Amino acid sequence: MTPGSNLPLSAVRVAVDVTAPVRLDVSGLLLAADGKVRSDDDFVFYNQPAGPGVTHSAAAGGGDTITVDTAAVPDGIEKIVVTASLDQPGATFAGTEPTGTVRNADDNSVLASFTPPQLGAETALVVVEIYRRSGAWKVRAVGQGYANGLAGIATDFGVSVEEPAAPAAPGKINLDKGRVSLQKNQTVSLVKGGRPLLSSVRMGLGWEPAFRSKSIDLDASVIAYGPDRKKVDNCFFGKLMILGGAIQHSGDNLTGEGAGDDEAITVHLGGLPPEVTGLVFVVNSFSGQKFSDVAKAYCRLLDAQSGEELVRFDLTHSEPRTGVMMAKLIRQFSGEWEMTALGEYVDARTVRGMVKPAGKAL
Missing domain, CATH: 2.60.60.30 (sav2460 like domains)
Structure with a gap:
């Protein structure tokens, strides 16, 4: 697949493996029509490996897998985005090509694969999304990068991320905590x-x-x-x-x-x-x-x-x-x-x- 392309899903249960030469943290976010999670329970990752219709597991050949049972996804959920961030602090995707492979979760047949091109300073990215369209489920290649890690993705999609204690001046961020x-x-x-x-x-x-x-x-x-x-x-x-x-x-x-x-x-x-x-x-x-x-x-x-x-x-x-x-x-x-x-x-x-x-x- 190429960025922006989409395919209809021929399987009810699909698994998305995300692999790379380095250790990745892979997650799945269940998004409502407003593009946000309904609550932090819709954020599925290694510390919270199960959500409604979506699970996280380690892939057999390395990397992580997000499995989506489209029949079990709640009606209010429009899409599941599969994200990847680098496990090593300060590392970027420059020179690292993660690959998302979409499989039929029941017979392991490969339905699609996608390697985001031209990555650089990104520390996290949305790899693919599984989404509803006119009652049917499809997969889209995304490849959108973020320079502020998994926290940037989580915040964008409405997950509450614990921030450091606020500076003394109310509502003002300063440079004391670093970048x-x-x-x-x-x-x-x-x-x-x-x-x-x-x-x-x-x-x-x-x-x-x-x-x-x-x-x-x-x-x-x-x-x-x-x-x-x-x-x-x-x-x-x-x-x-x-x-x-x-x-x-x-x-x-x-x-x-x-x-x-x-x-x-x-x-x-x-x-x-x-x-x-x-x-x-x-x-x-x-x-x-x-x-x-x-x-x-x-x-x-x-x-x-x-x-x-x-x-x-x-x-x-x-x-x-x-x-x-x-x-x-x-x-x-x-x-x-x-x-x-x-x-x-x-x-x-x-x-x-x-x-x-x-x-x-x-």
């Missing part, structure tokens, strides 16, 4: 050990052409605003340094190919003039290709000196538009900066077309 992975519209305060981060940071932005798409030329930019949401200046491939060198651009990447960040923008927070109170990081498709032709777009904030990743935001959906606002940095009255994940799409092929919508997003 922060943001969901859309979440905010992190750039404070560590009670002190605002005012050193140089680097916003790395990356993307890949979608499966079977040709190379794509995207342009990353940052727009600086004053307290009245009026543009002070913008930094992009045609203007690589602004505000006396307080903001610098790495230059243009024309294809999106290759590992790592495609373009990066370095900001010396302590060197920004006082009239700059907001920064919005945007990506545009000057050639007019749409973001539905883009895969694995992300932004990540790093300590520019040590290279340590501080904050990461992965776009989990795409729209057929030519611009996206990735994230914003806002200077608070206290002097500290806060970063908020945006992920808002607009129709704009250049940074000039982003100035108004980005100003409204501040």
Whole structure:
């Protein structure tokens, strides 16, 4: 199977084996029509190996198996997603190709197999989904990756994941616990050990052409605003340094190919003039290709000196538009900066077309 393809299931009981050269944690999530689990009981994995119509077991040849008895799946469940995450902390799927094999659970005959292509920084992924369509059951190859592990998948599908104790300021995440992975519209305060981060940071932005798409030329930019949401200046491939060198651009990447960040923008927070109170990081498709032709777009904030990743935001959906606002940095009255994940799409092929919508997003 290839990503997005589907097949009707000819068996009532199907087993999905997920195997790889390394140890994987495999799970099955039973999802209702809203795309969420009804409760944590619908999350089937090694510590909770049975749910309604779905079981987890170790596969005979290594790896794990999720078995689905479609006749026993409750009426309110629309699909079962089969996920895999890497057992080793910090490991990614780069160079590791997991394979999902769908079998008839009664006679072991193989119905389909799927190996997600072009994996990189992902630490977890949805391999396949078993779903209802017009009263019949089908299987779809998915291959969607996550950079924040099984917890990211679980959270996306409504499973409650225990978080570390909240920081002292109510509702505010800071950098004390290490790297922060943001969901859309979440905010992190750039404070560590009670002190605002005012050193140089680097916003790395990356993307890949979608499966079977040709190379794509995207342009990353940052727009600086004053307290009245009026543009002070913008930094992009045609203007690589602004505000006396307080903001610098790495230059243009024309294809999106290759590992790592495609373009990066370095900001010396302590060197920004006082009239700059907001920064919005945007990506545009000057050639007019749409973001539905883009895969694995992300932004990540790093300590520019040590290279340590501080904050990461992965776009989990795409729209057929030519611009996206990735994230914003806002200077608070206290002097500290806060970063908020945006992920808002607009129709704009250049940074000039982003100035108004980005100003409204501040």
